Amino acid sequence: MAERFLTQIKSRRTCYSVERKSPISEARILEIARDIIKHTPSSFNCQSTRFIILLRDEHAGYGTVLLYEDLDVIRGYQVRFPRFKRHLPDFSEHNNAMQAFNLWTALQLEGFGCNLQHVNPIVDQRIVSEWNVSPDWSLKAQLVFGSPTGEPNHQKTFTPTEDRIFVHDMDGEMAKSSGAQ
Numbered sequence: 001m002a003e004r005f006l007t008q009i010k011s012r013r014t015c016y017s018v019e020r021k022s023p024i025s026e027a028r029i030l031e032i033a034r035d036i037i038k039h040t041p042s043s044f045n046c047q048s049t050r051f052i053i054l055l056r057d058e059h060a061g062y063g064t065v066l067l068y069e070d071l072d073v074i075r076g077y078q079v080r081f082p083r084f085k086r087h088l089p090d091f092s093e094h095n096n097a098m099q100a101f102n103l104w105t106a107l108q109l110e111g112f113g114c115n116l117q118h119v120n121p122i123v124d125q126r127i128v129s130e131w132n133v134s135p136d137w138s139l140k141a142q143l144v145f146g147s148p149t150g151e152p153n154h155q156k157t158f159t160p161t162e163d164r165i166f167v168h169d170m171d172g173e174m175a176k177s178s179g180a181q
């Protein structure tokens with residue numbers, strides 16, 4: 001049942017060779033962004049992530065999605081759930097990362113090449129003044145996308161999964177996982 005999903009996850013890669021063209025309409029890009037932001041889970045369902053989508057002239061590929069966290073939302077949940085006050089900023093990072101992964105995979109499946117960038121805070125300050133972004137929004141990542149002009153430019157290596165997954169059976173025994181890489 002999960003095979004299709006796993007195949008899609010395996011196909012997502014970093015692609016730096018992109019050009020200012022789109023395989024799909026602007027309306028479809030927006031539709032995808034809406035589905036992703038709506039259906040990706042968040043801690044306490046707080047929905048703290050914000051996207052700013054820049055198209056064509058505003059950046060390097062065909063588009064860039066700036067992924068923010070609205071810290072005002074996070075502060076509100078810290079007040080509502082004081083026991084989790086210390087953890088909510090971490091959860092906020094997780095919320096954003098889940099959005100980034102889903103968006104990255106979805107845009108690639110539509111035919112884009114994508115790469116994820118973290119260049120805070122230099123770009124952050126420029127954008128805040130240029131597009132009047134709320135000072136409560138914290139920029140976490142930028143997803144650059146465009147029509148791919150080449151393959152992913154590095155051979156991906158993998159640390160063995162048996163060194164990363166540990167299975168414990170009901171008797172407290174530990175078995176290393178095994179399987180094809």
Ligand SMILES: Cc1cc2nc3c(=O)[nH]c(=O)nc-3n(C[C@H](O)[C@H](O)[C@H](O)COP(=O)(O)O)c2cc1C
Pocket residue numbers: 012013014015115116117118119152156
């Ligand atoms: C949380 C996170 C942050 C990343 N930040 C950057 C970045 O700032 N610049 C960049 O070129 N790639 C960045 N990447 C891309 C990774 O280097 C890349 O995903 C990794 O090498 C695996 O390659 P793949 O994406 O082709 O599977 C980031 C990836 C993740 C998951």
